[in-house]
Amino acid sequence: MANATLKKIAQVLEISVSTVSRALKDHPDISAGTKQKVMELAETLEYEPNAVAVNLRSKSTKVFGVMIPSITNNFYDSFVNAVEEEVKKAGYSLMILQSGDDPVTEIDNLKIYRQNRVSGVFVCLSKETTKIDAFDKMKDAEIPVVFFDKVPDDNAYDRVCLADKDAAEMAAEALLQKQKKNILAIFGNTQLSITKRRLEAFKESMKQNTAVNVSYEFAGNSEEADNIAQRYFQLKQMPDAVFCMSDEILVGLMKCVQQLHIKVPSQTGIIALSDGYFPKIYYPEITYVETSGYRLGKLACERMMECLKGKEETTELFVSSRFVEGGSL
Amino acid sequence: MANATLKKIAQVLEISVSTVSRALKDHPDISAGTKQKVMELAETLEYEPNAVAVNLRSKSTKVFGVMIPSITNNFYDSFVNAVEEEVKKAGYSLMILQSGDDPVTEIDNLKIYRQNRVSGVFVCLSKETTKIDAFDKMKDAEIPVVFFDKVPDDNAYDRVCLADKDAAEMAAEALLQKQKKNILAIFGNTQLSITKRRLEAFKESMKQNTAVNVSYEFAGNSEEADNIAQRYFQLKQMPDAVFCMSDEILVGLMKCVQQLHIKVPSQTGIIALSDGYFPKIYYPEITYVETSGYRLGKLACERMMECLKGKEETTELFVSSRFVEGGSL
DNA sequence: ATTATTTTCGCAATCGTTTGCGGGTTTGAA
DNA sequence: TTCAAACCCGCAAACGATTGCGAAAATAAT
Known part of the structure; x- marks a missing residue:
């Protein structure tokens, strides 16, 4: 029965x-x-x-929303994984919606979250999002929003981020330490604040040593990174090290490395910012500065829980970076 | 207001x-x-x-459950991606729960789905699941369940699967076609029915040509696959081709290939069963038989929608396979 | 002018659970 | 024997939206 x-x-x-x-x-x-x-x-x-009836009565659901551009992305996966693990302990479930990097979908999704009376929402903004006033409606509805990774500039929102600045600095320091003189640094989409932060910090660190020649390039995806690398490694004067801002770029670079049979680290050194999965699938394993989606997820949960029991002012929190030695530098 | x-x-x-x-x-x-x-x-x-109130009144939510072993897995990602895309059109959202390959968690999750009165559940069984009577409760609760990928043997359930048999056969045929004589075939966990199906079909195809020597090995993860490959490629008589049952295994193999500087395809050919992402990150790109999580997701949705409007008898459906030429064979 | 019909709206129950309040019954004390 | 205090339990409202049914008001038909 x-x-x-x-x-x-x-x-x-x-x-x-x-x-x-x-x-x-x-x-x-x-x-x-x-x-x-x-x-x-x-x-x-x-x-x-009947949870539905209980929710109606209690005016609160045991559900959090998670909005990400796309679920087929290693970094977001580890984030979601961490969040799911963590909130389950408190009896919460997750409602995952993809924005597809489309601001309109993003707004639609917010509406779904409001109508379903979720207890809170974790949001990673889409690449294209410029206006964030749609999120004010969440405040009216008293649904806490914790932004992660791609966050708005506005201090009025709660945000958890990777320590992009630290991470980029650590990578730059490592390159200088190794006496690299001719560096190719590949970054992602310049529109993204994450790119801006990493780029800025990297450049700043590089200023320390003016004898170093750094070429800055930008790739929107793996294929573009591959193409850029192809260009540079066919030059007479090959780069003696490559910096990759993300896994996407690292993957593109490595395809080029395989194709041109470049010896790592003897011919060129490699260092990346990464979640940690991809660096370990290559030989030698890639030296990287960890930007952990998993730890970001845990941090986001902590913040969310604080928001639920009377949040004070909004904050911006950072996940620290960790240098992981591979054999590529 | x-x-x-x-x-x-x-x-x-x-x-x-x-x-x-x-x-x-x-x-x-x-x-x-x-x-x-x-x-x-x-x-x-x-x-x-208020969706909660509407749901209570209508005794139905516009939410589907999706239960997978782990979300940090490319294949499941593409599946979830497809499902999310598809059900959104009909106004549904997704509640994703991970089983962590733990049968107990699996049962807990089912309970959550029941209590939340989801409209249906997509389930990929955990590796460890042997008894599936817990799913009968879903029938009592009149919540349709569509199994995917790792499905029960029982015909009493709705299932959508990859055409494992076809895929393994296609790969085997390709190997024979290329006149490979000394093949290393690496499969996954033998407990899984997916492994059994692929293994059986592969073996069957190989019987066609008795002159071919095939070594069957089993790896639970990438590292084990790497180790197995290391062993074989240090033999005097190297394999002239490797078959990888999954992405996980392919990744392990490729690490070994890089380490030992094995030339592909001249020294050894490679073919894999894959969703398609990993084969394209290597050079040369790996030849593979596509087992698409994305298309599986679409198929699962179709079946789910049929279940919602008075399902007839249960069925087992398959996603066809596709041979994708890379440069590795 | 009276009846019939249509237009327009409200009452009340329902979904399943929770909870303040009040009332009846039992037990103990005086 | 009588009054008070526990002890148990039910009534009814509430959460927010939906809907069958009935009724008042307005219009049409006779």
Whole structure:
């Protein structure tokens, strides 16, 4: 007998619905005998509370929204993985929606979250998003929003980010340490604030040593990174090191490395910013500065939980970076 | 004024809740004038129907569950991606839960789905799952379940699968076609039915030519595949071709190929079963038989929609395979 | 002018659960 | 024996939206 309700139990036992409800919650008002009977019948009837009704009554769902540009992306995966793991402990589930990097879809998705009365939303902005006033509606609806990775500039929002500045600096330092003189640095889409931050920090670090020649290039995807690398490695004067801002770029570079049979690290050194999966699939393993989606997810959860119990002012939090030695530099 | 309800609108306009409800739905019973006023006020109050209340009333949510072992897996990603894309068109959202390959978590998750009254569930069984009677409860609750990828043997369930048999055969044929004589075939966990199916079909195809020597090996992850490959490629008599049952195995093999500087395809040929992403990150690109998570997702959705409008008997459906030429064989 | 019809809207129940309040019954104390 | 205090339990409202049914008001038909 599936879909048993309090009412059914009450009818069978010829008691009231409220008594059944309280008995199942071990309320002191109810006698041991009644509790016994109710619990047993609930068991045999396989009673399971209707979460929808509970949500309506309590005016809150045990669901968080997660909006990402695309789910087929290693970095977001680890983020979502961490979040799912973490919120499950508190009895929450996840409603995942993809924006497809489309601002219109993004707004539609917010509406879905509002209508479903989610308890909070984790958002990674789409590449194309410029105006973020749509998110003010979430505030009106009293649904906390924690931005991650691609976050708005506005200090009025809660944000958790990778320590892009630190990470880029660490990578730059490592390159200088190794006495590299002719560096190819490949970055992603310049529109993104993440690119800006990493680029700026990298450039700043490079200023330390003016004897170093750095070529800055930008690739929107792996294929473009591959093409750029092809150009540079066919020059008479090959780069003696390559910096990759992301996994996407690293993958493109490595395809070129394989094609041209470039010896790593003897002919050229490689360092990347990465979540950690891709660096380990190559030989030698790539030296990288970890920008962990997983840890970002954990941090985002912490912040979300704080928001749920009366948030104070908004903050911007960072996940620290970690240098991971491979054999590529 | 967020969180407006029908009641608030009704109070302001001094009309009944039912009239407001009907006006917003353009019900013929309501006069044009009233509709006008209601619509306008709803607009300015930014009224948005409470999905939770609607769900309770209608006894159905516009949410599907998706349960996978882990979200950090390319194949499942493409599956989820396809499903999300597809069901969004029909106004559905996704509730994603990971089983972590743990049967107990799997059962807990089913409970969550039941309590949340999802409209249906897509399930990929965990590696460890042996008993599937827990899924009968879903039938009692009248929640359709569509299994995908790792599915139960029982014909009593709806299943969509990759055409594993076809795919393995196509790969085997390709190897024979290329006159390979000393083949290393690496498969995954033998517990999994997917492994069994692929292995069986591969072996069957290989019987055609008894002059071919095939070594069968099994790897639970990339590292094991790497180790196996290391062993074989340090033999005097190197394999002249390698078959990889999955991306995981391909990645392990390729690390070995890079380390030992094995020339592909001149020294050894490679063919894999894959979703398509990983084969393209190597040079030369790997020849593979496509086992598309994306197309599997689309197929699963089709089946789910049929289930929703009175399913007939259960079926097992397959996604066809496609041979994709790379430069590795 | 009276009856019939249409237009327009409200009442109340429903989905399943929770909870404040009040009332009846039993037990104990005076 | 009587009054008070526990002890149990049910009534009813609430969450927000939907809908069958009935009724009042307005219009049309006779």
